[in-house]
Amino acid sequence: MAMSQAEMVQKARVRALSDGLQVYRIADGVYVVPAKSNPGEAYTVTVQADGQPACTCPGAVNRGVCKHQEVVRFRYLIDSTSIA
Numbered sequence: 001m002a003m004s005q006a007e008m009v010q011k012a013r014v015r016a017l018s019d020g021l022q023v024y025r026i027a028d029g030v031y032v033v034p035a036k037s038n039p040g041e042a043y044t045v046t047v048q049a050d051g052q053p054a055c056t057c058p059g060a061v062n063r064g065v066c067k068h069q070e071v072v073r074f075r076y077l078i079d080s081t082s083i084a
Contacts, residue, residue: 008065016071023075031075033068045072 003011024032029047035057043057045068053073059066 005065008063009070012065012067013070015067016074019067021067021071023071025075025079029076031072033071043068045069047072047076051076 019036021033021036026032031045031047032042033045033055035041035043043055043060043066045053045055047053053069053076054060055066055068055072057066057068060069
């Protein structure tokens with residue numbers, strides 16, 4: 001049985017945290033995440049106007065969900081929160 005969208009997002013979040021992915025902010029709302037399985041390759045994740053991340057990796061292109069989007073979602077929340 002195919003996974004639901006919510007199950008795919010949850011799986012991607014677990015992998016994002018357990019894989020120890022590095023995230024580099026290169027501009028407002030634009031991040032680069034090095035590929036864990038393919039050294040030397042990196043994916044660009046852009047946070048869209050609606051706050052949803054879009055990734056250039058095959059997983060995101062084919063399924064609409066990936067661990068790179070989820071690690072950037074966490075990072076974007078941190079970057080967007082100002083501490084007074």
